[in-house]
Amino acid sequence: xxxxxxYWPGIQGRGEFVRLVLEDAGAEYVDVxxxxxxxxQLQAALAEGLGGVVPFAPPFLRAGxxxxxxxxxxxxxxxERHGLAPSDPxxxxxxxxVALTIADxxxxxxxxxHPIRVDQAYETQKAAALERAKGFRELRIPKFTAYLxxxxxxxxxxxxxxxxxxxxxxxxxxxxxxxxxxxxxxxxIHPKIPKLLALRDRVAARPRLAAYLASDRRLPFNEKxxxxxxxxxxx
Amino acid sequence: xxxxxxYWPGIQGRGEFVRLVLEDAGAEYVDVxxxxxxxxQLQAALAEGLGGVVPFAPPFLRAGxxxxxxxxxxxxxxxERHGLAPSDPxxxxxxxxVALTIADxxxxxxxxxHPIRVDQAYETQKAAALERAKGFRELRIPKFTAYLxxxxxxxxxxxxxxxxxxxxxxxxxxxxxxxxxxxxxxxxIHPKIPKLLALRDRVAARPRLAAYLASDRRLPFNEKxxxxxxxxxxx
Numbered sequence: 001x002x003x004x005x006x007y008w009p010g011i012q013g014r015g016e017f018v019r020l021v022l023e024d025a026g027a028e029y030v031d032v033x034x035x036x037x038x039x040x041q042l043q044a045a046l047a048e049g050l051g052g053v054v055p056f057a058p059p060f061l062r063a064g065x066x067x068x069x070x071x072x073x074x075x076x077x078x079x080e081r082h083g084l085a086p087s088d089p090x091x092x093x094x095x096x097x098v099a100l101t102i103a104d105x106x107x108x109x110x111x112x113x114h115p116i117r118v119d120q121a122y123e124t125q126k127a128a129a130l131e132r133a134k135g136f137r138e139l140r141i142p143k144f145t146a147y148l149x150x151x152x153x154x155x156x157x158x159x160x161x162x163x164x165x166x167x168x169x170x171x172x173x174x175x176x177x178x179x180x181x182x183x184x185x186x187x188x189i190h191p192k193i194p195k196l197l198a199l200r201d202r203v204a205a206r207p208r209l210a211a212y213l214a215s216d217r218r219l220p221f222n223e224k225x226x227x228x229x230x231x232x233x234x235x
Numbered sequence: 236x237x238x239x240x241x242y243w244p245g246i247q248g249r250g251e252f253v254r255l256v257l258e259d260a261g262a263e264y265v266d267v268x269x270x271x272x273x274x275x276q277l278q279a280a281l282a283e284g285l286g287g288v289v290p291f292a293p294p295f296l297r298a299g300x301x302x303x304x305x306x307x308x309x310x311x312x313x314x315e316r317h318g319l320a321p322s323d324p325x326x327x328x329x330x331x332x333v334a335l336t337i338a339d340x341x342x343x344x345x346x347x348x349h350p351i352r353v354d355q356a357y358e359t360q361k362a363a364a365l366e367r368a369k370g371f372r373e374l375r376i377p378k379f380t381a382y383l384x385x386x387x388x389x390x391x392x393x394x395x396x397x398x399x400x401x402x403x404x405x406x407x408x409x410x411x412x413x414x415x416x417x418x419x420x421x422x423x424i425h426p427k428i429p430k431l432l433a434l435r436d437r438v439a440a441r442p443r444l445a446a447y448l449a450s451d452r453r454l455p456f457n458e459k460x461x462x463x464x465x466x467x468x469x470x
Contacts, residue, residue, distance in 0.1 A: 053329045053395065056336045056382045066325040070335040077328055090301040093312055094288045100305040100335075101291045107342065115350050116363060117370040128351060128363045135352040147291045160288065 003029040003078070004062040006042045006055075011225035012177075012218075014071045014106065015059040020169040021075050023212040025082035031217070033058075072099045079166030086161035094160045095167050098151065102170045105144040109174075109181065110226045112136045112233055122230070133233035137185040141178060145193050152195035157202070164203065171196065172203035177227035184234045238264040238313070239297040241277050241290075246460035247412075247453075249306045249341065250294040255404040256310050258447040260317035266452070268293075307334045314401030321396035329395045330402045333386065337405045340379040344409075344416065345461045347371045347468055357465070368468035372420040376413065380428050387430035392437070399438065406431065407438035412462030419469045 003022060007015030009031075022029045033042040046055060050062055055069035061078070068074045076096050079085035085095050115132040116125040148171055151159055159167045175196060179186045190197065203209060212218055221227055238257060242250030244266075257264045268277040281290060285297055290304035296313070303309045311331050314320035320330050350367040351360040383406055386394055394402045410431060414421045425432065438444060447453055456462055 049389070052325065053332055053386055054382070054389065055332070056339075056379070066328060068328045068332060070332040073328055073331045073335060077324075089312075090287065093301060093303045093308055096308045097288055097290070097303060097305040100308060104291075104342075107339075111346070116366045117374070119370070119374060125366075128366075131351045131363075135354070139352070139354060144291070147289070151288055154284070154289065 001028075001064055003027060004032050005029050005059060006032050006045055006061070007059040008042075009033045009039065010219065010222075012173075012221060012227075013059075013225050016219075017071050017170050017173055018059050018061060018074050018078070019217070020173055020209065020212075021078045021082070021084060021166045023217075024164075024169060024206060024209050025078065025084055026208055027078065027082060072096060072103050075099060075166040075170065084164065084166045084169070086165060091161045095165055098148075098159050098167045099170055101144070101147065102167070102174050105140070105174055106177070106226060108136060108140050108144075109178065112181075113228050113230060122228070126232075129230075129233060133182075134235065137182060137235055141182065141185055142189060142192075145189060145196060148196050149193045152199060158199070164206070168199055168203055169209075172200050175200045177221065180221040181227040181229055182234045183229075236263075236299055238262060239267050240264050240294060241267050241280055241296070242294040243277075244268045244274065245454065245457075247408075247456060247462075248294075248460050251454075252306050252405050252408055253294050253296060253309050253313070254452070255408060255444065255447075256313045256317070256319060256401045258452075259399075259404060259441060259444050260313065260319055261443055262313065262317060307331060307338050310334060310401045310405065319399065319401045319404070321400060326396045330400055333383075333394050333402045334405055336379070336382065337402070337409050340375070340409055341412070341461060343371060343375050343379075344413065347416075348463050348465060357463070361467075364465075364468060368417075369470065372417060372470055376417065376420055377424060377427075380424060380431060384428045384431050387434060393434070399441070403434055403438055404444075407435050410435045412456065415456040416462040416464050417469045418464075 005015065005018055007013065032038045042058065050067045052067045053069065059071055059074060060067060060069035061074045068077050076085060076099065086092055112133040113122045113129050114125065115128040122129060148159065158164055159171060204213060223229065240250065240253055242248065267273045277293065285302045287302045288304065294306060294309060295302060295304035296309045303312050311320060311334065321327055347368040348357045348364050349360065350363040357364060383394065393399055394406060439448060458464065
């Protein structure tokens with residue numbers, strides 16, 4: 001079965017968490033909005049749905065008759081179908097919990113450049129962004145990454161279960177994104193997160209992902225996505 | 236089996252979404268931190284975990300050998316075990332997607348009074364809060380509630396599937412919370428959300444929930460929780 005992924009073209013954004021799972025699984029998928037005429041399809045799906053629940057926002061995924069929205073819901077669904085998730089109920093619940101916590105970190109990274117209004121440009125809310133980013137660097141990045149490091153210390157080489165799962169792919173992506181957006185803040189905590197950095201490297205070296213990351217399917221980070229490099233926000 | 240719910244005492248907060256599912260299911264549970272000595276247990280569990288993943292934050296739930304954190308993960312787990320969730324894969328995925336979207340709305344409601352730093356009081360970030368709340372009232376409440384109303388129009392009396400699920404209980408709670416925190420803004424959109432308000436009333440009238448809501452187990456909303464009534468934020 002070929003999946004249809006609906007996400008904004010031109011940015012990694014939250015869609016990238018889904019792309020990583022699809023790529024690592026070796027699944028066939030169409031990145032709909034990056035095809036000719038695809039943005040019209042995405043807009044139509046947002047307006048009218050694809051059957052079932054009308055999504056609030058991209059990303060959403062069509063998997064045969066099933067349409068799934070919300071990044072973590074999509075990643076867990078695809079991960080469970082392709083051996084990239086624990087198979088026992090406790091492990092599945094743990095995976096979703098860690099993935100949702102990473103998603104919270106992603107949302108907070110977004111809010112550093114949009115602390116006031118999502119519908120207005122960064123430049124209109126720069127003063128608040130400077131303050132919010134300071135708290136993010138000083139409190140939140142350390143707290144979230146310590147949570148991931150701690151659970152790696154307890155669980156072993158991967159975050160949940162005994163094999164690489166979609167959760168580890170999400171951890172890779174959030175470390176990459178934070179390193180792009182906040183290189184100085186991330187450099188400063190490197191000594192505290194050796195296991196998380198090792199996991200990031202191990203994920204990046206997986207053959208299918210390494211091929212993906214080197215391909216033009218992997219968009220570069222940029223200042224329209226969630227992780228944006230505004231040096232003034234990096235302290 | 237008796238569940239152990241770990242959440243901050245004294246506020247509804249995110250824990251309330253779990254309480255509603257447990258109460259409506261008629262499940263036996265201990266609200267740990269509201270028992271004598273319970274806060275010590277909660278703090279110890281946050282520091283050391285309860286086996287498996289160490290939670291990032293409350294709420295988390297012990298269900299026998301399984302420990303689950305993240306509100307939506309807990310609600311879907313309990314809901315699926317007690318007939319308060321769709322039973323088919325597509326329905327389960329749709330339920331999680333809508334529940335996660337409601338959770339996003341809850342997070343945005345929180346950020347109206349804490350737009351800059353979670354570790355500092357509202358009063359220190361009031362100017363930014365006034366701006367953020369304005370955007371929340373003008374853009375975000377209308378967008379999220381329209382999403383819920385739209386899906387009720389398409390699906391029928393409940394948000395997903397054909398029976399009341401944990402998602403509907405969450406919709407009840409977010410409408411109640413927003414009505415507490417933003418009574419004027421909510422009043423203004425009443426004409427646009429008749430189905431959502433009808434769902435709210437239907438959930439509140441369910442016998443077990445009606446008994447719960449009238450009991451002293453249901454804490455009142457207050458200005459330490461997520462939904463806070465600061466009249467200046469209501470325009």
